[in-house]
Amino acid sequence: MVDPLKAQSDADGVVRFRGFGGSYEAIAAINGQQQVLNFTLTAGKTNYISLGKAPAPKLGANGIVNGASFTAGAVSPGEVIAIFGTDFGGSGVTDDVAVLVDGNPLPVPYTVSGQTGAVLPLSIRGVTTIQLEYLGLPSNEIYLPVADASPGIFTQSGGTGQAVALNRSGQLNSPGTPAARGETVSFYATGLGAPDAAGSPAVQPRVRFGQQSGELQSVDWVIPGVYELTARIPAGSPVGEAVPLALDSGSFQSRPGPTLAIR
Numbered sequence: 260m261v262d263p264l265k266a267q268s269d270a271d272g273v274v275r276f277r278g279f280g281g282s283y284e285a286i287a288a289i290n291g292q293q294q295v296l297n298f299t300l301t302a303g304k305t306n307y308i309s310l311g312k313a314p315a316p317k318l319g320a321n322g323i324v325n326g327a328s329f330t331a332g333a334v335s336p337g338e339v340i341a342i343f344g345t346d347f348g349g350s351g352v353t354d355d356v357a358v359l360v361d362g363n364p365l366p367v368p369y370t371v372s373g374q375t376g377a378v379l380p381l382s383i384r385g386v387t388t389i390q391l392e393y394l395g396l397p398s399n400e401i402y403l404p405v406a407d408a409s410p411g412i413f414t415q416s417g418g419t420g421q422a423v424a425l426n427r428s429g430q431l432n433s434p435g436t437p438a439a440r441g442e443t444v445s446f447y448a449t450g451l452g453a454p455d456a457a458g459s460p461a462v463q464p465r466v467r468f469g470q471q472s473g474e475l476q477s478v479d480w481v482i483p484g485v486y487e488l489t490a491r492i493p494a495g496s497p498v499g500e501a502v503p504l505a506l507d508s509g510s511f512q513s514r515p516g517p518t519l520a521i522r
Contacts, residue, residue: 335407412505419517444489
């Protein structure tokens with residue numbers, strides 16, 4: 260019996276417990292009426308008892324997107340994803356959210372109302388199942404095909420516009436600090452597939468500045484899900500404040516929209 264301990268639900272109607280694992284019984288007063296609740300605690304994690312106020316989270320059919328380009332569709336091993344839906348994340352507490360891929364929980368780096376993120380396992384193949392739990396309540400399942408790559412370039416806002424990139428000088432690339440033709444520039448991407456033992460993707464990507472191919476200098480897995488690419492801007496590259504930047508991995512192409520400032 261939990262009694263004589265007392266707990267009060269939060270505004271979301273959920274009581275949170277941490278404690279020893281095992282089966283318990285509690286007497287809860289809900290709208291002035293006493294009810295007996297039987298529940299099981301899992302040791303070492305936050306457990307939830309919903310008193311009926313919190314709805315189950317819902318994921319939209321296109322609610323799982325590339326975490327850089329924000330495009331829906333096939334995913335790839337090791338890709339950073341963003342997850343959108345309703346009725347989750349309002350607490351802002353990552354421990355309240357669980358992301359399950361093929362039934363296995365993943366670390367949750369952040370959560371806000373209606374959005375969270377994760378890095379997909381390197382082992383996924385074929386079709387993968389993604390589900391979310393919030394306050395112990397499961398969402399619907401989303402089934403997604405797994406491709407060898409699904410490249411996306413990180414930008415400063417929403418998957419298009421100015422790429423997150425560093426000039427050779429170490430300055431952040433921008434219209435006020437453009438890179439020069441013939442210099443190298445480094446930028447960041449996800450969805451290039453699982454890295455090999457040296458930290459490089461199995462298929463070497465191709466970088467394009469406008470329609471001109473750049474000379475790839477290096478591509479390294481710098482943090483889980485994120486590659487840093489360094490390429491030399493060709494002498495024939497277009498110039499301007501918003502030169503299109505694109506990435507090909509085999510037959511898979513990044514979303515149009517990221518740009519660099521080049522002089």
